[in-house]
Amino acid sequence: MPMTDEQLLNAYRIMERSILVEQAILRFIEDGDSRVLLHSGRGQEAIGTGACAALRDDDMLFYSHRGVTQLLAKGISLDGLLGDFLGRVGGATGGLGAGIVHAVDAAKGLMGSSGTLGGGFVMSAGAALGAQRLGDDRVSLHIFGEGSANRGTFHESANAAALWKLPMIWLCENNGYSVSVPHREATSVEDVADRALAYGIPSRIVDGQDVEAVHEAVAEAVERARGGGGPTLIEAKTLRIRGHYEGDPQTYRSKDEIAAARLRDPQKLAAERLIARGRTEADLADIRAEEQRLVEAASAKAMASPKPDAQRLYEGLLAPRSVA
Amino acid sequence: MTSSDAPRILSYRAALREALIEELQRDSKVFVMGQDVGPFGGVFGVTKGLTEMFGKNRVFDTPISENLIVGGGVGAALAGARPVVELQYADFALIAMDEILNKAAKWRYMHGGGQAVPLVIRAPEGILGGLGPEHSQSLAQYFWGAFGLKVAMPATPADAKGMLKAAIRDDDPVLFLENKSLYNKRGPVPADDYLTPLGVAATPRKGKDVTIVTWSRMVSVSLQAAELLAAEGIEAEVIDPRGVRPLDLDAIGSSLERTGRLVVVHEGPVTGGIAGELVAQLVETRFGALKAAPVRVAGLDAYVPQNIELEPLLTPDAQTVAEAVRRSFARQPA
Numbered sequence: 210m211p212m213t214d215e216q217l218l219n220a221y222r223i224m225e226r227s228i229l230v231e232q233a234i235l236r237f238i239e240d241g242d243s244r245v246l247l248h249s250g251r252g253q254e255a256i257g258t259g260a261c262a263a264l265r266d267d268d269m270l271f272y273s274h275r276g277v278t279q280l281l282a283k284g285i286s287l288d289g290l291l292g293d294f295l296g297r298v299g300g301a302t303g304g305l306g307a308g309i310v311h312a313v314d315a316a317k318g319l320m321g322s323s324g325t326l327g328g329g330f331v332m333s334a335g336a337a338l339g340a341q342r343l344g345d346d347r348v349s350l351h352i353f354g355e356g357s358a359n360r361g362t363f364h365e366s367a368n369a370a371a372l373w374k375l376p377m378i379w380l381c382e383n384n385g386y387s388v389s390v391p392h393r394e395a396t397s398v399e400d401v402a403d404r405a406l407a408y409g410i411p412s413r414i415v416d417g418q419d420v421e422a423v424h425e426a427v428a429e430a431v432e433r434a435r436g437g438g439g440p441t442l443i444e445a446k447t448l449r450i451r452g453h454y455e456g457d458p459q460t461y462r463s464k465d466e467i468a469a470a471r472l473r474d475p476q477k478l479a480a481e482r483l484i485a486r487g488r489t490e491a492d493l494a495d496i497r498a499e500e501q502r503l504v505e506a507a508s509a510k511a512m513a514s515p516k517p518d519a520q521r522l523y524e525g526l527l528a529p530r531s532v533a
Numbered sequence: 534m535t536s537s538d539a540p541r542i543l544s545y546r547a548a549l550r551e552a553l554i555e556e557l558q559r560d561s562k563v564f565v566m567g568q569d570v571g572p573f574g575g576v577f578g579v580t581k582g583l584t585e586m587f588g589k590n591r592v593f594d595t596p597i598s599e600n601l602i603v604g605g606g607v608g609a610a611l612a613g614a615r616p617v618v619e620l621q622y623a624d625f626a627l628i629a630m631d632e633i634l635n636k637a638a639k640w641r642y643m644h645g646g647g648q649a650v651p652l653v654i655r656a657p658e659g660i661l662g663g664l665g666p667e668h669s670q671s672l673a674q675y676f677w678g679a680f681g682l683k684v685a686m687p688a689t690p691a692d693a694k695g696m697l698k699a700a701i702r703d704d705d706p707v708l709f710l711e712n713k714s715l716y717n718k719r720g721p722v723p724a725d726d727y728l729t730p731l732g733v734a735a736t737p738r739k740g741k742d743v744t745i746v747t748w749s750r751m752v753s754v755s756l757q758a759a760e761l762l763a764a765e766g767i768e769a770e771v772i773d774p775r776g777v778r779p780l781d782l783d784a785i786g787s788s789l790e791r792t793g794r795l796v797v798v799h800e801g802p803v804t805g806g807i808a809g810e811l812v813a814q815l816v817e818t819r820f821g822a823l824k825a826a827p828v829r830v831a832g833l834d835a836y837v838p839q840n841i842e843l844e845p846l847l848t849p850d851a852q853t854v855a856e857a858v859r860r861s862f863a864r865q866p867a
Contacts, residue, residue, distance in 0.1 A: 269612060302645030313647040320611050321644045325631055331601045332636060335608020335616075342564050342590060343614055365598035369605065372596070525646035526680045527779075528704035 210428065212421050216262050217483055220420045222496050223261075224254040224476040227278035229504040230287070234277075234294050238455065242512070243294045245306060250275040252418075252450035255475035256382050257282045259423030260350060263431050269318045269340070271333040271351045273382065274310050275449075276322060279352055284317040287507035292514055299514030304521055318347075327360025329353055330379075334366040337375035337440075348376040348434040350427070355444075356387025358401050367440070371408040374439035378430040381442070382417060384449040389461045402444040410440050417447030418475045421482065448473055540691075540721030548690035548722050549579045549655075549711065552697035553617065555726065557587050560615060563701060565592045567602055567619030567655075576621055577657055577716055599625050603632035603654060607640060607706070610652040617701060622668045623658035623710055626675075637706040638682040650681075652706040653697070659750055659800055660848060661713040662841050669837035669844075671749070671801035673777050676708055677810065683707040683731050685776040688752035690720040692775060695729025703731065710776075712750040712800075732779035736788070740768035743794035743858050746785050746811065748773050751798045751849065758854035769858060777807055785811075786819055793824035794861045800848050803831035830857040 212220065231251060237243035250257070257279030261270065264283070272279035280290060285301065290312055293300030301312035310322040320336060323329040333351035340347040357363070358381060370377045381401045385392045398404065405412030411433070415422040423445055430441035448470035452459045459467070480493055543551070556563050565580060571594035574581030583592040595602050599620060606618040620626055626633060633654065640650050659671045676684050683705055687693040693711070700707035737752060738759050747755045752773045759769040770788050774781045789795050795815060797808035808829035816827065830849045838844055849857075 271608075300645075302643070302647075305643065305645055311643045311645065313644040315647065320608075321640065321648060323636065324643070325635055328604065328631055328636060331604025331632060332608040332611070334601065335605030335610075336612040337608075338605055339609030339612025339614040339616070342609065343562065343612070347612070349608075349612075362600050362604065365596070365601040366605075368596055369598060369601050525642045527683075528641070528649060 210425060212262065212424050214486055216424070217421070217479060217486070218488070218496070220258045220262060221476065221479045221483060221493065222500060223258045223278065223282045224479060225497050225500045226281050226287070226504065227254050228476065229500055230277055230281065230290065233291060233504055233508050235455065237294060243296070245294050247455045248275045248453065249451040249455065250278050252470055252474065253382055253384060253447045254278045255420035255479070256380065256417050256423050256445045256447060257352060259420040260352065260380055260427040262424050263428040264318070264348070264350060266316070267318050267347050268431070269320045269336045269347060269349045271320050271329045271336070271349070272322050273352045273354060274322065274326070275354065275382070276310065276352070280312055280319065283319050285312050285314055285319060287503060288510040291507050292511035295511050296516060297511055297514035298517050298521070299511060303524070304517035326354070326357040327362045330360065330362040330366035334370045334375055334377055337370065337377040338373065341373070341375055346376070346435050348378060348431055350378045350380060352380045352382060354387070355381050355383035355392060355401050356390070356395060358404070359396060367404070367408045367410070367442070370440040371410045374437060376434035377440035378427060378434055379440065379442045380427065381444045382447050383444055384447045386449065386453065386461070388453045391461070400444060402442055405442040410442060412442040412444070414444045414446065417445030418473045418478055420475060420479050450474070541724055542719050543690050543722040544716065545690045545693045545711070545718050546577065546579055546716040548694035549697055550581065552694045553580065553583060554586065556698055556701045557583070557591060562613065562615045563617060564590070564614060565617045565619070566595050566606070568595055568597055568621045570594060570619050575619065577713065580619070599628040600632055603629040604636055606652045606654065607632060607636045607650055610650045611640070611648055615651045615701060617653040617655060620654060620656040623656035623672060624667050624670050626656055626672070626708070633676070633682070633708065634679050638679040641705070642681050649704045650706045651704050653700045653709055654706070655709045655711060657713045658710045659712040659714060660837060660844055662844065663839060665839035666836040671799070671832065673710060674801055674806050677777055677807055679778070681705065682778060683776070684710065684778040685731050686710045686712070686749040687775060688715070688749055688773050690718065691722045692729050692735070694722055695727050696731060696775060699728040699731050702728070707731065710749065714750050729775070731776060732781055734772050734774040734781035734784035736770065736772055736784070738769065738771040740770035740792070742768045742792055743770070743796060743861060744785070744788040744792045745769050745771045745796045745798060745854070745858070746774065747771065747798040748776060749800065751800055754849060754851055755798050755854050757851035758858065761851060761855045762858055767858060767862070780811070782814070786815065789815060789819050790822045793822055795823070795827040796830060796854070796857050796861055797827065798830040798849055798854055799832070801832050802834050803829055804834045806831050825861045828857045828861045830854050
């Protein structure tokens, strides 16, 4: 099922927001306001955007380390996200400064992320298990890079999720590289999706630059999961435009390859679809201008929040109250 | 809260089982999973009959997948359940260290306090007799630096029940280490619905001459040592912090202020063990109270042998504890 005009417009908007947020973060870094390690998702925006459009607010997302788009698509507050990159108490983690991987919002189903790659498989399967045992119809979505699918946690989770028919959707962002190591030199099969066969679960391979293709595949998996049909593995073939992290010299890739990735910019593809559906360039320019204002306002609000003091280090280690 | 009812005599195993039954009955969010915990009832029999009572949806077997057992428990807790997961042996916690130390313990903190992990990880630890180097370890020391985790180690059937119930109701993750040699030990267990707070020390024996700090299986060993010492005119106070995190330093410190002598006893190895760090903290904060150098009495720096004749030589007994206390009297400060 293709996305509605409204969904596609919103997807375009989220991608713009994500691009602007990453640009703002890069400016913070350049200006010395932020000293974070950014794993840019530039080029991979269609995946989180398309996937989250297929979820309810209470569905649970365990996002990846390249997760700015994923967080925004699931509804994280802009100033919360930006505030964390700035290390301010108003930030999503209250000034710990790890917003890219550790921003949460329970009301939006934003569950957090595993800093150790591959740690999210067991966590997300557990969340699906929790929903199943509590008897509600939430589903759990985990977005991860293809490199982390080589962890043993993938096997343990896929086996259990298939066995227990957990409401679980695994969405692999295959951008071809585990940091610097090409996919073919780290993984025994060309398609991560092939591994679904071993667990007897359905799988799909989709064009990760095509937001509608991602949305359609995830929507189908969500329907199956919510209906008790168990997990699905989706592999989105995608292209990383920037380095693994900011500052990565990318000596392992040719300039032509990076230029080719830019030609398949998912936001441009979404724009073409919208134009074909009768939207004008002016409509899209309005969206971009609105997002620009939003991100600027959120940046200013985030920057106005104070920096934490040493006491912050001890806050939140344990629950504020003990039952016993 | 303690009961005024006439105490019943139950085994440590039965007390744990009763705690699980009561909490499963009380709160539909509680579920139990682990290897062989279903119809088989657990390798040590703690979950016997629970699947029959509560159904496969609440008490169920898992594959041999320790990362999933713990990490899945964390995820389920985040989703709003209150899982009690069992690692068949505490040694297997080493397989799931990422899930215990990086996920269960840190999730609340690293996500800015926006998430809670109400998870209990039950794990049978310690020497039982011939189980060998990978099924016999006492390894609480690996978790003392897990600042977002609680580590409970009950010594008696009454504590086993009250602490497990408290752990299940706690909003933080709790590593619940059950000493295998205690499963058959019997003792009084109140009949009413009581909780034993985590991190609040018990004083199973009062005394004025020396403070013995110990937990889990070593509590009864230390109490036997205290009997030997009483015959020699030394009155030992035995403090059981009921686990090591949080650690009731107030109770330990105030005992030390009264006695002036400190002996710390645990089953796990002495090197890198908790006794060393505990002694360091008390020397730093209570040096003025000390009449003698503190003494550590702990497992030897070797692995648990399969040979059941060698095995008991690895860990302290009443004689070695009593001897350590005598040494603390011999070592006067200069």
